[in-house]
Amino acid sequence: MKSPTLQTVIIAVAFAIIAYIVTFAVPASSILIASLVFVSAFLAPLLTGSPSTNTASSTSSNTIASDEDVRTLYVGNLPYRANETSVRELFSEHGSVHSVRLMKDKHTGKRRGFGFVEMASDDLDKAISALNDTEFQQRTLKVREAKERPERTEDNNQDD
Template sequence: MKSPQVSTVIIALVFAGLAFFLFSLIEPTQTSVAIAIFIAAFVAPLIGINHSSESSTSDDVKTLYVGNLPYRANEASVRELFSTIGQVHSVRLMKDKHTGKRRGFGFVEMSANDTDKAVEALNDKEFQQRTLKVREAKERPEKEAE
């Protein structure tokens, strides 16, 4: 279960206080409405209802695979390249576990609206004397527990 954000809890408490106040003022026939508001105010944060306008930014991000990168390229240079196309959220360049040297590929997380433009603009384009391979990353299959 997600932990509620502070602003959501405050909103819930305000609604709960308002519902309780109304509960004490209204006629008995309308108490069920006040009770429903009171319950909803406490249940909403627990089920993760988000009242902010930025409700799901993680759904708006896609990951691109970037292959054939020059070994001298670093995260900053790759970020700068992809930033010319759209909003970059993160850059991860893969390294060999034993030597620590770059392996010539990585992943760039971008706004979903910009990924198609990035693939079109940068796939098969030269970057630091190497021809990049850019495509949408595939989901990594989960390892089975043995």
Template structure:
């Protein structure tokens, strides 16, 4: 189950405040107030389903068959997700950008992954592989599938 996003929480809180003032002015039992608050959470979820929130989108909005992942190596350390997204968006729709960081220092490691539409992936590889970007020569290729990790330690 997904955790609620901030707009759902805000809507539920507004309903809870309304419930408090409405039911405090009349003599209502705490059970009635609690039921109203729980109903308000469900109303907030229903209201939020129709929003354009990315968390509320269904997996069928972007079929994974049309999305491919590119490995991007030799990135400048000062490059951020926004600049890499802008660079690749000229070749197709960019779904996500993940620049890898060292887990101990938090500094960028000089490579990352770009998920983009399959129709632009070949043009992006052709145009950006061995291309100069902020004084670095990029290495761009289709990412290999990551092998499944086993949770057992020997």
């Protein structure tokens, strides 16, 4: 579930203030207030243009991705103390960064020393040539385009 945008929160607060004022202006208006709150839950996302269902949100993110082609970089030999913010700052110097995911061990929660950076495809080659085999926090980074992950089947999951 995504958190609401600032615009959605502002509209919801505006509806709450209106409901508060109506409560004092019109006596015995509990049905009116309940109706206003109920309607505001549907109107706030519509007024902000935010999708209200998971299906709509995945469709809208696919539309955004198709407007600007995004590709993924594999970043290896990361320092274990590196965080998403520091990696984002490093890659932002060489193009538009869409997301950063640093992999963690699922049992210990410690970072595994590699991750993935999604960037605009126009900036991919520039980032690779600028950052591959360069030092970052006393480690030599390995940066290349990520390979597609093969789909997991039941046979692959038997080791878990």
